[in-house]
Amino acid sequence: MANIAAKRIKREFKEVMKSEEVAGGAIKLELVDNSWTELQGTIAGPPDTPYEGGTFLLEIKVPETYPFNPPKIRFITKIWHPNVSSVTGAICLDILKDQWAAALTLRTVLLSIQALLSAAEPNDPQDAVVAKQYRDNLFLFNLTARHWTNVYAGGPSNITDFNDMVQRLLDMGVEEHQARVALSTYDWELERATEQLFS
Amino acid sequence: MDRSKPKNASEGIAPMGITTINDIADSNQPESRYECPVCLNWLRDPVITTCGHKFCNSCITSWLQNSGHCPIDNINLSMKVDIFPDNYTKREIQQQRMSCPFADKGCTLKVTPLDLDAHIAACEYNQPETSNQIDIKIPCSFQAVGCKETFKSQEEMNAHLHNETQSHMSYILNAYSEMKINNDMNASIDPKEQEAMILWEPDKNEGQNPAPPITNMGTLIRALYERVVVLEQRNREQDIVIANISKQLSAFAVAKNKQNQDMLLRYCMGNYVWRIDNFQARLDAMLKDHYKMLYSPGFYTSPNGYRFCVRLNISPQNPLCFALHVHLMKTEYDDCLEWPFNGRISFAMINQYEPELSQRDTMMSNSSLIAFRKPTTEICVRGFGYTEYAVVSNVVKNGFVKEDCLIVRVHIKCV
Known part of the structure; x- marks a missing residue:
């Protein structure tokens, strides 16, 4: 790893460790190995959002050319959000792309991603299906996001209706995550989801 | 439905990784006004932008190769017109001095923050403490047959392999015979063979087994041979121990002898008898070269008192005569003494055939002489005594030299 990148990541790591966000539990950062090229971030779901109470893991890959190029970050924890791919966890955030600036740090990036959870950008979506639901049926979007947070991120709201529907598909032999994706995609209409799964 | 994944993850996150941070880097953390926002290090060749931000020259140059904006506020920046050297900050940073992080190991160097990393890499105190921290020991390659030695380096092991060939041979023999016994036992042969292995405890062996079967002979010889090897090895080891101990003893004797003389x-108590051995040879040397002088060791008027030595040489004024002087010498407690020295100095050149003919002289010190002031050199350059003490030929002829040895007794008493 390039000297400047490794040095900077080490300093940033310390900065994050000392920050009040870490102390308050809002974000966390840990090493995956000792190479400093891969780290794992954690952000807490922001309050007053469907993600509240959830813990979201992020994969952070630091390129050789860091900080002249942005770190590559994606969600490991599955999340229902217009700007995050529900399949790959890829994040659509300008500062991770063309708006990256060398003065940004892992701490500010993690905080930006956390802010993205509070304020989605449905007009610049990463996941078109989620964004459509966000625009057309915000109430259902919130319920779905809360359900995903509960199931994948340890969130508190257990939505019984959704659980039941997933269970119905499970009984039909469908894999759990596949069932949840189908139901979420078709606005929790069991028939349409089933149709899609078995067509 | 309940997934344990998020729970596991949060448990894993806790404080891990914090110990892997290099502590050395800690001490070199710049203040924010001297920190480059790109490399987060001390500003190196600092430049300032038109929007008022400071960067290392190389950092902002690299950044602006792919971007036209300030890394901090996204204002359009052009390398040509918006970047200026910030020599004020450069000077401020160069005036800072930081201690080497190995100061506790003894490095006293203080360098500018910019030079610190280079110094750390080259610092002679930056030695990996392999012996203390990482205790990796290489076991002897004969470990499998019972050698318990371990080594810090391959070289050490090689030396061990070289020196301990014999004991390793005996280890192998041991292992071999054990294997053999096991094989033979497996073949359900009389376990008496095993007893033969302890033949060197004859009472046991003979009592129980007066006539070992002839099939055991091979094992017996092997066991005996092995025993011989072990004893030879032990013998050799003890020879070495004895050699070491006698070396130590003679060193002790030398040290003891020296201590006695010093005592x-x-x-x-100012009463010193100077025996000059090999007198004839020394005299010849002095006659040949009149600048050659004999000095006695320094002796004390009392345990922490004045220290004098005696000088015997051919008189520079009259080459037929000996000159005899005393010189004050420095001691560690000179400051506790009174200066100038005041006392009585007696010389006696002993006639070793007729002691009553010994030549005796007594003088009082003269406090106005430099010779009795506190010495400023190891031996005071000025002495006190007789420039024409005795005629050389008389000393040799008239019985003062016996068995090639001249004896001069000096008695110095403070008054």
């Missing part, structure tokens, strides 16, 4: 000089 005599210190506790002679």
Whole structure:
């Protein structure tokens, strides 16, 4: 790893460790190995959002050319959000792309991603299906996001209706995550989801 | 439905990784006004932008190769017109001095923050403490047959392999015979063979087994041979131990002898007997070269008192005569003494055939002479005594030299 990148990541790591966000539990950062090229971030779901109470893991890959190029970050924890791919966890955030600036740090990036959870950008979506639901049926979007947070991120709201529907598909032999994706995609209409799964 | 994944993850996150941070880097953390926002290090060749941000020259240059904006506020920046050297900050940073992080190991160097990393890499105190921290020990390659030695380096092991060939042979023999016994036992042969292995405890062996079967002979010889090897090895080891101990003993004797002499000089109470051995040879040398002088060791008037030595040489004024002087010498407690020295100095050149003919002289010190002031050199350059003490030929002829040895007794008493 390039000297400047490794040095900077080490300093940033310390900065994050000392920050009040870490102390308050809002974000966390840990090493995956000792190479400093891969780290794992954690952000807490922001309050007053469907993600509240959830813990979201992020994969952070630091390129050789860091900080002249942005770190590559994606969600490991599955999340229902217009700007995050529900399949790959890829994040659509300008500062991770063309708006990256060398003065940004892992701490500010993690905080930006956390802010993205509070304020989605449905007009610049990463996941078109989620964004459509966000625009057309915000109430259902919130319920779905809360359900995903509960199931994948340890969130508190257990939505019984959704659980039941997933269970119905499970009984039909469908894999759990596949069932949840189908139901979420078709606005929790069991028939349409089933149709899609078995067509 | 309940997934344990998020729970596991949060448990894993806790404080891990914090110990892997290099502590050395800690001490070199710049203040924010001297920190480059790109490399987060001390500003190196600092430049300032038109929007008022400071960067290392190389950092902002690299950044602006792919971007036209300030890394901090996204204002359009052009390398040509918006970047200026910030020599004020450069000077401020160069005036800072930081201690080497190995100061506790003894490095006293203080360098500018910019030079610190280079110094750390080259610092002679930056030695990996392999012996203390990482205790990796290589076991002897004969470990499998019972050698318990371990080594810090391959070289050490090689030396061990070289020196301990014999004991390793015996280890192998041991292992081999054990294997053999096991094989033979497996073949359900009389376990008496095993007893043969302990033949060197004859009472046991003979009592129980007066006539070992002839099939055991091979094992017996092997066991005996092995025993011989072990004893030879032990013998060799003990020879070495004995050699070491006698070396130590003679060193002790030398040290003891020296200590005795020192004690005599210190506790002679100003009463010193100077035996000049090999007198004829020394005299010849002095006659050949009149600048050659004989000095006695320094002796004390009391255990922590004045220290004098005696000088015997051919008189520079009259080459037929000996000159005899005393010189004050420095001691560690000179400051506790009174200066100038005041006392009586007696010389006696002993006639070793007729002691009553010994030549005796007594003088009083003269406090106005430099010779009796506190010495400023190891031996005071000015002495006190006789420039024409005795005629050389008389000393040799008239019985003062016996068995090639001249004896001069000096008695110095403070008054």
